[in-house]
Amino acid sequence: xxxxxxxxxxxxxxxxxxxxxxxxxxxxxxxxxxxxxxxxxxxxxxxxxxxxxxxxxxxxxxxxxxxxxxxxxxxxxxxxxxxxxxxxxxxxxxxxxxxxxxxxxxxxxxxxxxxxxxxxxxxxxxxxxxxxxxxxxxxxxxxxxxxxxxxxxxxxxxxxxxxxxxxxxxxxxxxxxxxxxxxxxxxxxxxxxxxxxxxxxxxxxxxxxxxxxxxxxxxxxxxxxxxxxxxxxxxxxxxxxxxxxxxxxxxxxxxxxxxxxxxxxxxxxxxxxxxxxxxxxxxxxxxxxxxxxxxxxxxxxxxxxxxxxxxxxxxxxxxxxxxxxxxxxxxxxxxxxxxxxxxx
Amino acid sequence: xxxxxxxxxxxxxxxxxxxxxxxxxxxxxxxxxxxxxxxxxxxxxxxxxxxxxxxxxxxxxxxxxxxxxxxxxxxxxxxxxxxxxxxxxxxxxxxxxxxxxxxxxxxxxxxxxxxxxxxxxxxxxxxxxxxxxxxxxxxx
Numbered sequence: 001x002x003x004x005x006x007x008x009x010x011x012x013x014x015x016x017x018x019x020x021x022x023x024x025x026x027x028x029x030x031x032x033x034x035x036x037x038x039x040x041x042x043x044x045x046x047x048x049x050x051x052x053x054x055x056x057x058x059x060x061x062x063x064x065x066x067x068x069x070x071x072x073x074x075x076x077x078x079x080x081x082x083x084x085x086x087x088x089x090x091x092x093x094x095x096x097x098x099x100x101x102x103x104x105x106x107x108x109x110x111x112x113x114x115x116x117x118x119x120x121x122x123x124x125x126x127x128x129x130x131x132x133x134x135x136x137x138x139x140x141x142x143x144x145x146x147x148x149x150x151x152x153x154x155x156x157x158x159x160x161x162x163x164x165x166x167x168x169x170x171x172x173x174x175x176x177x178x179x180x181x182x183x184x185x186x187x188x189x190x191x192x193x194x195x196x197x198x199x200x201x202x203x204x205x206x207x208x209x210x211x212x213x214x215x216x217x218x219x220x221x222x223x224x225x226x227x228x229x230x231x232x233x234x235x236x237x238x239x240x241x242x243x244x245x246x247x248x249x250x251x252x253x254x255x256x257x258x259x260x261x262x263x264x265x266x267x268x269x270x271x272x273x274x275x276x277x278x279x280x281x282x283x284x285x286x287x288x289x290x291x292x293x294x295x296x297x298x299x300x301x302x303x304x305x306x307x308x309x310x311x312x313x314x315x316x317x318x319x320x321x322x323x324x325x326x327x328x329x330x331x332x333x334x335x336x337x338x339x340x341x342x343x344x
Numbered sequence: 345x346x347x348x349x350x351x352x353x354x355x356x357x358x359x360x361x362x363x364x365x366x367x368x369x370x371x372x373x374x375x376x377x378x379x380x381x382x383x384x385x386x387x388x389x390x391x392x393x394x395x396x397x398x399x400x401x402x403x404x405x406x407x408x409x410x411x412x413x414x415x416x417x418x419x420x421x422x423x424x425x426x427x428x429x430x431x432x433x434x435x436x437x438x439x440x441x442x443x444x445x446x447x448x449x450x451x452x453x454x455x456x457x458x459x460x461x462x463x464x465x466x467x468x469x470x471x472x473x474x475x476x477x478x479x480x481x482x483x484x
Contacts, residue, residue, distance in 0.1 A: 013440055016410035020448040023418060024411075041382065041411050176448060179441040 001147070002165035004174060004181040005188055006154065011161070012042045015090065017177040021124050021169065022086030025059075027052055036089065047091045050133050051317055055243030056089060056096050057103060060119045063240075064266045067115065067250070072259040079262070083118040091128045095136075095313040097150050098143035099243030100125070105307050106246055115265075124169055127153035128161075129195070132203050135316030137329055139200060140207035143313040157191040207329050208336070209300075209310060216301040219335045228331065229289025231324045236269030238318035238326075239295070244311040247275070270294050296331065349375040350472050353394040355385030355412065356430070357403040361457075365398070365430075368461055374468070382412035389422055395472055399451070401431040410449060417450045426471045428464070432457040 006014060015024055026045035027034045034049040036056055066079040092100075100120075107116035127150040138144040146153070151170035154161035162184060165171050174181050184192075239245040249268040254261035268275060271292065276285040285291045303311035312328065319327045352374045354362045359380065366376040377392055379385035381403055389397060397416070401409035409429065416422045429451040433440065444454040453467050 010440075012405070012407045013437075013442070016407040017442060017448045019410065019414045019450070023414065039411065040415065041405060042407050043405050177442060179439075 002171065002174075003184050003189075004163045004165065005157070005160040005184050006163050006181050007160050008156075009159075010180045014177050014180050015039075015042050015045070017180070018088045018090075018124070018126070018173055020176060021173060022088045022122070024088045024090055026090035039090075045090065047128055049091070050130070051093070051135075051315055051320070053317075054241060055099060055315065055317065056092055057099065057243050057246075059087065059089060059123055060100065060103065060116050061107070061246060061248070061267075064264060065115065067263045067265050069262050070252075070260060078114075080118075083115065084122060085119075086122050086124075088124045088126060090126045092125055092150070093130045093315075094127065094146045094153075095138040095141075095143045095315045096243050097125060097127050097146045097153075098138075099313045099315070101146070101149040102244050102303075102307070102309075102311055102313070103246060104149070124173070125150045125152075126173075129153070129155040129199070131199055132205075133316070134204050135319045136203065136314060137205040137207050137316065138314035139203045140205070140209060141310065141312055141314035142209075144199065144203075145196075155192060155195060157188055157195055160188065162188060162192045162195075205314075205316075205329055207314070207332055212310070212332065213301040213304045215335055216297060219338060220297075222335065222338060224331065224334055224338070225289045225293040228292045228326060229287055231326055232271065232288050232292045233324050234271045234273065234288050234291060235323060236271045237321040237323065239269035239271060240267060241317040241321045243313060243315055243317070244299070245269070270298065292326075296328075300332075349373055350395040351375045351377055351392060352396050352398060352468070353377040353379060353385065353388055353392065354398045355379045355382060355403075355409070356398070356400040357381060358400070365459070368465075369468075372465060382408045382415075386412060386415060386422075389416065389425065390419075393421075394425065396468060397425055397427045398430050399427055401429060401433045402436060406433075406437065413450045426452045428453045428455060428467065430455045430457060430459050430464075 018024060024039050025036055026039055027047065027049040028037045028039070028044050029046045033053045034046060034051070035054065036052055036059070039045055068079050069077045104120065107113040127146065132138070148166060150166045152173060153164040153166060163181065165174060239247065247268040247270055248265050250263060250265050252261055252263050273283070275291065277283040285294055299311045303309070319329070352369055354365055354376060356362050357380050362378050366378065369376050377388055377394055379388050385399070399409045399413060401407070403409060409431065413427055416425065416427060427450070429444065429449065434456060444451065452471065455464055
């Protein structure tokens with residue numbers, strides 16, 4: 001992988017030059033937190049953010065999108081508005097990039113979703129390293145470092161950003177801003193390693209994920225799920241803020257008085273009562289306990305069986321968003337501590 | 345009536361520069377609009393639809409004009425308006441060293457400050473004559 005450095009003092013110039021690859025979007029501070037948004041000026045960018053309210057998945061799988069239009073006279077027409085929109089997404093943290101790499105496995109081949117994959121192709125990603133706060137546990141989920149899924153990745157090494165070039169487009173960005181970048185020195189490499197070690201030491205949350213699918217298997221009938229069901233409000237906040245939750249609902253919106261309409265895809269959540277309701281009115285997960293259990297089992301066990309690792313990346317958003325104070329880290333700890341035999 | 349005269353919008357945080365340039369352009373038959381920053385510049389551009397925009401780059405922040413031009417280029421209502429950059433970027437940031445290429449800056453012409461007024465006037469005439477011809481061609 002190509003490695004270069006970019007002076008921090010020239011990041012604004014670099015951002016200006018990257019606009020030829022698309023509109024520059026970055027974390028911006030709003031009331032209540034940070035959001036990824038289009039920049040109107042570079043000073044709006046807040047690269048010192050901890051986590052955004054919504055993850056960057058909103059760019060690739062929008063909260064609501066029109067998939068197709070249908071007319072009684074013309075049949076079905078795919079809706080491709082915005083799919084070609086080129087964006088440069090600045091400042092993604094490793095866990096969020098890791099999450100996109102996981103979503104690629106869901107929405108990519110062999111059954112590629114053309115909406116998701118088009119956006120993935122047209123949106124450039126410039127990642128940025130971060131330091132953990134008290135809610136980050138990406139190190140436990142092995143997503144505190146990424147080696148793919150970005151065009152460029154910047155790590156703070158003092159006066160410069162240590163820059164990893166992760167794609168041909170990233171290389172084009174470097175070429176377009178040629179004189180801003182320079183080769184790294186041995187001292188820069190040492191500084192990068194020191195920074196990396198300091199980040200590893202800074203984690204305060206630790207979740208052991210080895211044998212976790214097996215623990216979940218053992219605790220399928222645990223009383224913990226009923227207890228969580230009593231606490232959970234089924235608001236779906238955890239799913240909405242999760243960078244890897246991808247459940248969606250598809251509905252037809254028919255224009256009144258005609259047979260024309262649009263087919264719309266919207267974010268859904270397995271915490272919602274209607275999520276498992278099927279034709280005829282049967283609902284496979286009528287209780288909140290069943291629904292929250294489903295969420296945990298899918299993320300920590302089902303995804304492992306299908307894709308080889310949990311879908312949780314440890315970003316800490318659900319810990320922040322849950323109004324009932326349910327924390328995945330505590331649930332996992334509780335499951336591990338459950339004892340089935342009388343102690344002697 | 346000034347509405348018959350082509351409107352040129354000057355976006356620059358230097359009020360003296362705007363005034364002196366306005367006097368020069370008005371003396372050559374143009375109506376001049378002013379904006380002291382990119383936010384007001386974009387607002388005026390949307391409201392007044394000038395025939396041409398003269399944009400500074402380094403205003404309250406040094407890439408402000410760069411971002412404003414990209415917003416113009418990505419706005420369906422404004423994207424066809426010629427944008428001339430009038431800037432001292434390469435004097436004030438000599439280590440920047442990336443030539444003012446249209447691919448990244450999105451401008452039509454680049455004029456370093458202090459601006460060569462005759463060259464500027466000649467370019468404005470050329471662009472606006474082109475726009476006039478295109479408009480005439482579009483008439484049924």
